Amino acid sequence: QSVLTQPPSVSAAPGQKVTISCSGRSSNIGSNYVSWYQQLPGTAPKLLIYDNNKRPSGIPDRFSGSKSGTSATLGITGLQTGDGADYYCGTWDSSLSAGVFGGGTKLTVL
Amino acid sequence: QLLESGGGLVQPGGSLRLSCAASGFTLSGYAMSWVRQAPGKGLEWLSHITGSGGSTYYADSVKGRFTIFRDNSKNTVYLQMNSLRVEDTAVYYCAKVFSLGTFDYWGQGTLVTVSS
Numbered sequence: 001q002s003v004l005t006q007p008p009s010v011s012a013a014p015g016q017k018v019t020i021s022c023s024g025r026s027s028n029i030g031s032n033y034v035s036w037y038q039q040l041p042g043t044a045p046k047l048l049i050y051d052n053n054k055r056p057s058g059i060p061d062r063f064s065g066s067k068s069g070t071s072a073t074l075g076i077t078g079l080q081t082g083d084g085a086d087y088y089c090g091t092w093d094s095s096l097s098a099g100v101f102g103g104g105t106k107l108t109v110l
Numbered sequence: 111q112l113l114e115s116g117g118g119l120v121q122p123g124g125s126l127r128l129s130c131a132a133s134g135f136t137l138s139g140y141a142m143s144w145v146r147q148a149p150g151k152g153l154e155w156l157s158h159i160t161g162s163g164g165s166t167y168y169a170d171s172v173k174g175r176f177t178i179f180r181d182n183s184k185n186t187v188y189l190q191m192n193s194l195r196v197e198d199t200a201v202y203y204c205a206k207v208f209s210l211g212t213f214d215y216w217g218q219g220t221l222v223t224v225s226s
Binding site: 050091 | 143145152153154155158167168169170203208209210211212213214215216217218219
């Protein structure tokens with residue numbers, strides 16, 4: 001059971017928009033920055049969003065992040081078939097003194 | 111670039127030491143973490159070490175069995191894994207820490223299989 005809660009799967013058609021939610025508590029999302037990772041099959045995770053809503057160099061602005069209270073959301077617009085992957089949210093939990101991840105969301109671009 | 115090594119097949123109760131070597135940048139200025147992924151499962155954070163090596167943090171699932179340490183002179187971070195269990199079977203990634211709970215660079219992973 002992951003500390004952060006994500007939906008197991010989401011799907012949408014090419015060109016559409018999708019959002020992935022990540023729910024936590026005051027000790028993690030509520031008091032620390034949230035990051036998002038994309039993991040394509042058979043590869044290592046890749047940082048997509050950091051500090052709740054910032055994109056590393058090279059990440060297209062189709063990807064966006066937001067945070068409100070103890071929840072965070074990853075948004076992807078203009079879906080492409082290559083966006084099909086597993087997406088994970090992560091943060092630090094100040095009570096556990098530990099990093100925590102969501103269980104991951106599998107995005108299918110139909 | 112981060113490159114893990116040291117994975118392999120080990121019997122339950124055995125030990126293994128994973129290494130994470132950096133190329134293209136100096137590790138000593140950065141905190142580092144280990145994250146694992148069991149087959150078909152999600153990411154699990156395991157451990158964190160500060161740039162100096164002076165502070166470490168562990169997930170409850172590995173506390174007392176795994177030890178993270180670093181040799182900045184060799185530009186390498188290690189994960190010593192003792193008392194291994196079948197449930198420790200996973201791909202182990204080392205990751206550079208951007209800030210607590212955020213990882214900006216990841217290695218390609220090394221597979222650890224614990225089985226008799």
